[in-house]
Amino acid sequence: xxxxxxxxxxxxxxxxxxxxxxxxxxxxxxxxxxxxxxxxxxxxxxxxxxxxxxxxxxxxxxxxxxxxxxxxxxxxxxxxxxxxxxxxxxxxxxxxxxxxxxxxxxxxxxxxxxxxxxxxxxxxxxxxxxxxxxxxxxxxxxxxxxxxxxxxxxxxxxxxxxxxxxxxxxxxxxxxxxxxxxxxxxxxxxxxxxxxxxxxxxxxxxxxxxxxxxxxxxxxxxxxxxxxxxxxxxxxxxxxxxxxxxxxxxxxxxxxxxxxxxxxxxxxxxxxxxxxxxxxxxxxxxxxxxxxxxxxxxxxxxxxxxxxxxxxxxxxxxxxxxxxxxxxxxxxxxxxxxxxxxxxxxxxxxxx
Numbered sequence: 001x002x003x004x005x006x007x008x009x010x011x012x013x014x015x016x017x018x019x020x021x022x023x024x025x026x027x028x029x030x031x032x033x034x035x036x037x038x039x040x041x042x043x044x045x046x047x048x049x050x051x052x053x054x055x056x057x058x059x060x061x062x063x064x065x066x067x068x069x070x071x072x073x074x075x076x077x078x079x080x081x082x083x084x085x086x087x088x089x090x091x092x093x094x095x096x097x098x099x100x101x102x103x104x105x106x107x108x109x110x111x112x113x114x115x116x117x118x119x120x121x122x123x124x125x126x127x128x129x130x131x132x133x134x135x136x137x138x139x140x141x142x143x144x145x146x147x148x149x150x151x152x153x154x155x156x157x158x159x160x161x162x163x164x165x166x167x168x169x170x171x172x173x174x175x176x177x178x179x180x181x182x183x184x185x186x187x188x189x190x191x192x193x194x195x196x197x198x199x200x201x202x203x204x205x206x207x208x209x210x211x212x213x214x215x216x217x218x219x220x221x222x223x224x225x226x227x228x229x230x231x232x233x234x235x236x237x238x239x240x241x242x243x244x245x246x247x248x249x250x251x252x253x254x255x256x257x258x259x260x261x262x263x264x265x266x267x268x269x270x271x272x273x274x275x276x277x278x279x280x281x282x283x284x285x286x287x288x289x290x291x292x293x294x295x296x297x298x299x300x301x302x303x304x305x306x307x308x309x310x311x312x313x314x315x316x317x318x319x320x321x322x323x324x325x326x327x328x329x330x331x332x333x334x335x336x337x338x339x340x341x342x343x344x345x346x347x348x349x350x351x352x
Contacts, residue, residue, distance in 0.1 A: 003035055003036065003037060004036050004037070004087075004088035004089070005036075005037045005038075005039065005083065005085055005086070005087045005088055005089075006028065006031055006036055006037070006038045006039070006087060006088065006089045006090075006091060007038075007039050007040075007041060007080055007083070007087040007089070007090045007091065007109065008024045008027075008028060008038065008039070008040045008041065008042075008090075008091045008092075008093070009041045009042075009063075009076055009090065009091070009092045009093070009094060009097065009105075010024045010040065010041075010042060010091075010092070010093040010094060011042050011043050011045060011048070011063075011094060012042070012045075012047065012048050012049040012050075012187070012188075012216060013043070013045035013046055013047040013048055013188070013216065014045075014046050014047035014188045014190050014216060014217075014218055015045070015046075015047075015188075015190070016095070016188075017186050017187055017188045017257065017276075018047075018049060018186070018187025018188060018214050018216055019186065019187065019257045019258040019259070020093045020094065020115075021042070021049045021053070022049075022187070022258075023093070023115070023131075023159040023258055024040070024091065024093050024115070024159075025053065025056060025058075026159040026160065026161050026342060027091070027159050027342065027345060027346075028040070028056075028058060029056065029161075030162075030342050030343070030345075030346055031346065031349075032057070032058075034346065038058055038059075039058065039059045039060075039061065039083065039087075040053050040058055040059065040060040040061065041060075041061050041063050041076055041079055041080075042060055042061075042062065042063060043062065043063045043064075043065065044062050046218075047188050047216030047217075047218065048216070049215070049216060050062065052215065052238070061079055063075055063076060063079065069096060069097055069098070069100050069101050070100060070101075070104070072096075072097065072101060073097075073100065073101040073103075073104035073105055074104065076101070076104075076105055077104050077105050077107075077108050080105060080108040080109060081108050086108070086109060086110065087108070087109040087110065088109070088110045088111065089109065089110065089111050089112070089113050089349065090105055090108075090109040090111075090112050090113070091112075091113045091114075091115065092105075092112065092113070092114055092115070093114075093115035093116075095116075095117075095118060095278070098121040098122060098123055099121065099122040099123055099124050102114070102123060102124040102125060103124050106124060111126040111127070112124065112125045112126055112127075113125065113126065113127045113128075113129070113349065114127070114128045114129070114145075115128075115129045115130075115131075116128060116129070116130055117130055117131075117132055117258075117278055117282075118278055119140035119141050119144065121144065122144045122145070123141075123144060123145050123149075124146065125145055125146070125149050126148070126149060126150070127149065127150050127151075127152070127348060127349070128141060128145055128149055128150070128151050128152070129151075129152040129153075129157055129159075129345060130151075130152075130153050130154075131152075131154065131155055131157050131158045131159060131258070131261065132154075132155065132258075132281075132282045133154060133155050133282060133285050133286060133330065134281055134282065134285055135285055135288075137153045137154055138153065140153075150348065152344070152345060152348055155261050155264070155330070155331060155341075156341065156344065157341065157344055157345050157348075158261040158265070158341045158342070159341070159342050159345065160261065160262065160265060160341045160342055161243070161342075162342075163242075163243040163244075164242075164243045164262055164265055164266065164341075165265075165341060165342075166243075167243045167244075167246075167247050167265075167266055168265040168266060168331070171247075171266055171267050171328060172247065174250060174267060174268075174269070174320065174321060174324040175317065175321065176316075176317020176318060176319075176320040176321045177250060177317065178207060178250045178251050178310075178313065178314050178320070179206065179207055179208065179250055180207065180208045180209075180210065180248055180249050180250050180251075181201060181207055181208070181209050181210070181249060181250065181251050181252070181253060181310075182210045182212065182245055182246060182249035182251070182252040182253070182254070182268070183197045183198060183201075183209060183210070183211045183212065183252070183253050183254070184211075184212040184213075184242075184252065184254045184255070184259060185197065185254065185255045185273065185275065186214070186255040186257055186259070186275060187213075187214025187215075187216055187217065188214055188216045188217055188218070189213065189214075189217050189219070189255070189275070190218065191275065191298050191299075192219060193255065193273050193275060193298050193301075194211065194213060194217070194219070194223055195219065195222065195223060195226055196301070196302075196303055196306070197253045197273075197306055198211060198223070198226050198227065198230065198233065199226070199303050200253075200303040200304075200306035200307050200310070201253070201306070201307070201310060202229075202230045202233070204310065207232060208232050208233075208234070209227075209230065209232055209233040209234070210233075210234055210236060210245050210248075210249065211223065211227055211233055211234065211235045211236065212236045212237075212239055212242065212245065213235065213236075213237050213238075214237070214238055215237060215238040220237060223235060242259075242262060243262070243266070246262055246263055246266045246268050247266050247268075249268055250268075250269075250320070251268070251269050251270070251271070251310075251313065251320070252268050252269070252270040252271070253270070253271045253273070253306060253310075254270050254271070254272060254273070255272070255273055255274070255275045255279070256272045256273065256274045256275065256276075256279035256282065256283040256292075256294075257275070257276070257279060260272070260282065260283070260286065260292070261331075263327065264286070264291060264327040264328070264330055264331050265327075265328075265331045265341075266327075267324040267325070267327045267328040268324065268327065269291075269292070269293075269313070269320050269323035269324050269327070270291075270292045270293070270323075271292070271293050271295055271306065271309050271310065271313070272286075272287075272292045272293065272294050272295060273295050273296070273297075273298050273301050274294070274295075274296065274297045274298065275297075275298050286330070289326050289330055290322055290323060290326040291323060291326040291327040291330055292323065292327075293309060293313070293323070295309055
């Protein structure tokens with residue numbers, strides 16, 4: 001690669017969470033290591049990570065507030081055309097943007113790369129990534145993308161940071177004991193699932209609790225106060241050490257988003273709370289494989305339900321071992337040439 005320009009259109013906020021931005025940052029950092037230039041276009045919404053992106057050494061340009069897809073497209077196109085050189089790729093990771101947006105932006109770039117999970121709308125793209133595990137992955141985008149488009153489907157193309165790939169090459173054996181639990185309900189967690197899980201497990205003896213919250217979580221102060229009242233709990237805000245925390249844990253109580261793959265690659269059994277409808281299909285497929293236990297949608301999950309599920313697993317070490325092994329097998333079976341993941345996406349961007 002030789003100094004091409006990649007422009008990312010992606011948002012983070014309390015409403016949309018941080019997963020889209022974090023996976024785009026993972027890709028951008030890998031591209032930067034290869035000598036490429038990356039620019040982000042992102043709104044300044046409540047809970048955004050724009051300053052965090054800038055702190056990583058990337059230019060982040062604010063997209064004006066808009067009333068819909070076409071206003072966003074016009075603003076994004078203007079920002080793209082104002083850049084010093086024409087982007088080789090525009091990367092769009094946004095559930096509210098599709099064919100109409102991409103058609104407006106296309107004249108300002110060479111190619112368009114779409115990152116999607118929903119398969120619920122048409123796209124004008126040259127390359128599409130859906131990194132999630134679905135039993136019908138090969139047909140989900142039929143009729144929704146141009147015939148010329150290439151697709152990267154499944155967790156073998158997960159945008160995982162290098163530390164997860166390194167940790168995945170030396171996974172420790174989990175023997176069914178629960179001594180350390182990781183709680184992570186997504187970067188923003190607007191419905192307060194972190195506090196719910198904390199209260200549910202606060203009276204459990206003999207375990208340590210690692211609690212992870214994003215800087216965009218509107219209840220960080222409340223979570224910090226709750227953690228302070230629980231002697232065995234430690235809070236990690238916007239931590240750069242997620243791989244180490246997952247590797248050290250024996251069980252996760254977590255949301256069902258893209259961080260599922262970080263847990264799977266390190267073989268961490270999980271009790272999963274669904275915090276968004278787009279997590280439904282993927283979590284169902286993982287549960288069917290035995291890698292996770294689904295507790296249901298957040299509005300149906302009580303502290304008592306979390307407690308009961310925890311006690312059930314604590315008393316069944318054989319099931320915990322099987323969940324860990326199922327997670328590892330899912331990742332290994334789909335990554336045919338080893339734990340490649342983000343590098344495989346980089347290669348696709350070079351060859352598309």
